[in-house]
Amino acid sequence: MSLIFRPLFEKQSSTYTYLLADAKTKEAVIIDAVDQTQQRDIGLIEELGLQLKYIIETHIHADHITSSCPLKQKFTSAKIVLGENNSVACADILIKDGESLSFGSYKINAIATPGHTNGCMSFVIGDKVFSGDSLLIRSCGRCDFQDGSAAKLFDSIQRLFALPEATKVYPAHDYGGRTLSSIWEEKAFNQMIGGGVDKAEFVRRVEAMELSLPAKIHVAVPANQVCGSKIVAHDK
């Protein structure tokens, strides 16, 4: 095994941050890093002697502020990566569906999965998919802001369901303490789309979610549109 893989959890927003690295070359990527845990993450990257190459966001989050900008200030050769359908001044790479990046001997394949937001991107690395808020464990992201679309999300999840069934699913959140799932499990048991639910029923279920807005949305979205830069990353 030459892949270093560290799932990390931020309790307040129940966000998973993923650190991956090639154990030989030490090149590393971090996915969905959170401002509140940036010291933990910086400390771990330094202790493991990693060279951070890519700071990846699956999307512009509404529930927490990213630490992309502070991480880049610390690891100055790292590039910030977001899907192309995002209005962000700070991204170094606006990745397109089907494009790939590499770290050491590992490849990251981008799959556009719009729906939760229009800019959502999932990333496949080997037998793992980092599905952001597109596919959650037994659930999926809401579609009622940031140009969300339940119909698009249905199509996006079908693309994820076309991955090998043994593919491990690592979402951006879980609110029940689960840390991973698999494509076959979600095809079978996902409560929004599993068991062969059709698009009309899926859209009906998403529209019936009845969730209040994330507490931090009015701070987090603008802050994340500049990758968590300190200029705007505070409450007004």
Place this chain on the structure above:
Amino acid sequence: MSLIFRPLFEKQSSTYTYLLADAKTKEAVIIDAVDQTQQRDIGLIEELGLQLKYIIETHIHADHITSSCPLKQKFTSAKIVLGENNSVACADILIKDGESLSFGSYKINAIATPGHTNGCMSFVIGDKVFSGDSLLIRSCGRCDFQDGSAAKLFDSIQRLFALPEATKVYPAHDYGGRTLSSIWEEKAFNQMIGGGVDKAEFVRRVEAMELSLPAKIHVAVPANQVCGSKIVAHDK
């Protein structure tokens, strides 16, 4: 890969529960299951079609109540496993240092690691060690109740440090959202015992911890001495 491996998190006590299974035979073990998340764990075991063989506790916990008893009521052929140095009426197997159990093609090796409590046991499965509260990520368990001993814990951690350095460390808790470590990292960076700290200094550091008692200790310890049986598993 024919090992199913699911780390699961219980937020209130920051406890990790680990579900492992042989993907072919479906025989499974669960380590340090928590009462509050028993429905989640039962649901997952059922969805994955697993046959729960062993319900393992690394020790008698003081911060949460185990779901061993309810799990056994549900999966009636499962055996409850605890280290031999525990006063528990409910254990089916009081395992000794050096003994092993198996599930499918996987072997579980018990290593006595007294110190946090006198009955603490760690379990090695392949390249993973489930270290309970003996070795935490960058830390270790306290030693001020349940016949704890910092001197014994020092010797116990030396036994864990004798495992291959690439061994992945999965503790019973992490309070900072980290999900795993490795033996080499803890040898290098553990703040209590890393970097070649000697026994006298380790004991001094453990004794200087100054922690208040776990909120649930007076309920959890007696409840866990009967494996979370409903008779005592409630506040008085």
